[in-house]
Amino acid sequence: MNNFGYLIRQGFKSIWHNKLMSFACFCALVVGLLLVGLTTLTMADCRIILDTVSDQNEISVYLENEDSVDSVKKALEENSLVQNISYISPEEGLKKMVEQYEDQKELFESLPYNPVPPTFMVTINDIEKINEAVGQFEQLAGVYKVNAPMDFASFIRELRNTFAIVAIVLIIALGAVNLIIISNMTRVSAYSRRTELSIMHIVGATNTFIKIPFFVEGMTIGVISGGVAWLICKVVYENLYDLILANAGIWISLGINNILNFADIQWFMLAVFCIVGALLSALGTVISVGKYIKG
Amino acid sequence: MVELKNVTVHYRDIGGVDALNNASLRIDDGEFVFIVGESGAGKSTLLKLITKELTPTSGRVFVNGYNLGKIKKRKIPYFRRSIGMIFQDFRLIDDMNVYDNVAFVLRVTNKTRRYIRKRVLDVIDMVKLTDRKKAYPNKLSGGEKQRVAIARAMASEPALIIADEPTANIDPKLSYDIVKLLMQINKELKTTVIMVTHEHSLVEYFGGRTIRLKDGEIIFDGYLEGVVGGDNSDE
Numbered sequence: 001m002n003n004f005g006y007l008i009r010q011g012f013k014s015i016w017h018n019k020l021m022s023f024a025c026f027c028a029l030v031v032g033l034l035l036v037g038l039t040t041l042t043m044a045d046c047r048i049i050l051d052t053v054s055d056q057n058e059i060s061v062y063l064e065n066e067d068s069v070d071s072v073k074k075a076l077e078e079n080s081l082v083q084n085i086s087y088i089s090p091e092e093g094l095k096k097m098v099e100q101y102e103d104q105k106e107l108f109e110s111l112p113y114n115p116v117p118p119t120f121m122v123t124i125n126d127i128e129k130i131n132e133a134v135g136q137f138e139q140l141a142g143v144y145k146v147n148a149p150m151d152f153a154s155f156i157r158e159l160r161n162t163f164a165i166v167a168i169v170l171i172i173a174l175g176a177v178n179l180i181i182i183s184n185m186t187r188v189s190a191y192s193r194r195t196e197l198s199i200m201h202i203v204g205a206t207n208t209f210i211k212i213p214f215f216v217e218g219m220t221i222g223v224i225s226g227g228v229a230w231l232i233c234k235v236v237y238e239n240l241y242d243l244i245l246a247n248a249g250i251w252i253s254l255g256i257n258n259i260l261n262f263a264d265i266q267w268f269m270l271a272v273f274c275i276v277g278a279l280l281s282a283l284g285t286v287i288s289v290g291k292y293i294k295g
Numbered sequence: 296m297v298e299l300k301n302v303t304v305h306y307r308d309i310g311g312v313d314a315l316n317n318a319s320l321r322i323d324d325g326e327f328v329f330i331v332g333e334s335g336a337g338k339s340t341l342l343k344l345i346t347k348e349l350t351p352t353s354g355r356v357f358v359n360g361y362n363l364g365k366i367k368k369r370k371i372p373y374f375r376r377s378i379g380m381i382f383q384d385f386r387l388i389d390d391m392n393v394y395d396n397v398a399f400v401l402r403v404t405n406k407t408r409r410y411i412r413k414r415v416l417d418v419i420d421m422v423k424l425t426d427r428k429k430a431y432p433n434k435l436s437g438g439e440k441q442r443v444a445i446a447r448a449m450a451s452e453p454a455l456i457i458a459d460e461p462t463a464n465i466d467p468k469l470s471y472d473i474v475k476l477l478m479q480i481n482k483e484l485k486t487t488v489i490m491v492t493h494e495h496s497l498v499e500y501f502g503g504r505t506i507r508l509k510d511g512e513i514i515f516d517g518y519l520e521g522v523v524g525g526d527n528s529d530e
Binding site (some may be wrong): 001006039149195196199200201202203204205206207209 | 346352369372373374375378380384386387389390398399402403404405406451501
């Protein structure tokens with residue numbers, strides 16, 4: 001194409017020529033991308049928090065007597081669903097119980113024998129598979145009873161699903177809003193250049209030729225908006241992250257000490273912001289310019 | 296060559312009006328033709344058919360060797376490159392000077408830089424605007440603007456120039472110069488020119504082949520004598 005350079009230059013010139021519209025488009029994109037970015041990060045953090053919380057659930061596997069400790073331990077260790085095992089002997093169990101009910105410790109002292117069975121506290125890899133794990137543990141020889149936080153598991157499952165749906169809906173809705181805004185702004189830009197478009201159309205410019213400068217204009221604004229949105233997102237998120245770390249004690253007790261560190265994902269995020277910005281902008285441009293060059 | 300065979304254009308959305316009714320005409324290469332008629336006679340519809348901006352309800356249209364009923368959509372831009380358009384509102388791009396307005400057409404059609412430079416200077420010279428080549432449209436008179444539009448229409452060396460009311464927005468005295476310029480292009484370059492106008496005085500003055508439309512029908516297709524000889528020649 002002889003005039004490819006010319007088309008690229010026209011795209012850049014057009015940004016300056018329509019500077020007010022370009023700025024409005026830039027602002028709309030920055031806000032839109034920032035909202036999408038922060039929503040995605042928040043949702044990812046929520047997911048991590050839920051995973052952390054769900055990792056803390058423990059299944060109690062009570063044994064009939066201490067003779068079966070080794071065989072049950074071996075079976076649990078070989079089970080692929082199991083993440084961690086800790087053994088609590090009847091003596092340790094009783095001690096804990098006494099500590100827990102200290103004001104009524106005379107009750108325990110008067111017991112003729114230790115009623116606490118040998119117990120394995122087991123955490124599993126995936127809370128979704130708690131039913132399956134409990135079923136398998138109950139089948140083990142020497143196991144007397146299995147107690148699992150079923151309600152908690154189903155609550156976590158529901159919460160996780162709800163979060164996933166909310167995240168998807170929010171991201172799609174914000175993406176669509178962005179696309180509509182960009183498409184309308186480009187339409188105004190195309191309207192302001194309708195003479196140019198009509199001449200191009202009538203003198204035999206191909207649709208691709210007509211669209212390239214708009215495409216370059218849209219992509220450039222999209223990439224710049226992506227970069228700026230990323231920078232704002234980084235500042236906002238890192239400040240929040242620092243705030244959480246400064247009060248780590250409170251958060252760790254809530255099991256929220258594992259959230260994403262922006263530094264770990266910043267280049268990936270920058271690439272995503274710029275690509276999404278460029279694609280949204282270019283798509284909006286192509287849709288709206290296409291309406292002017294039909295026929 | 297432009298040929299219409301039994302062409303009807305029926306606008307359903309504006310009360311079922313026939314904008315053109317069973318019209319047939321043939322304009323040979325190198326002809327200069329006036330198309331006249333009152334507002335709503337079907338002149339614009341005729342031009343839109345020729346430039347393939349409109350598809351007839353029935354009938355066939357052939358322009359510059361293309362059968363417009365069968366032309367593929369992706370070929371339309373290439374077909375349009377064989378036509379030069381001149382509009383009554385000039386349609387110049389305000390932020391481009393004379394040179395760039397003319398060069399724009401050639402850039403759009405992907406010509407080389409060297410060709411563009413030579414061709415643009417040639418056509419600007421032909422319309423006698425060499426000393427105004429760096430001027431912007433807001434610094435030009437109506438007549439000058441229309442000459443830029445003519446230069447732009449000629450730039451791509453089209454086989455056919457369509458001038459849609461080219462004198463409607465300029466001084467009546469300058470109108471004659473514009474028509475003369477178009478006639479000169481027709482005569483020297485053998486370019487077919489179709490000029491739509493509602494100014495009877497111009498047609499009566501220059502004469503030549505004239506097609507008159509009324510209510511979507513061709514009511515006259517013949518030669519008028521004209522004050523200057525009736526052969527569409529220069530004065």
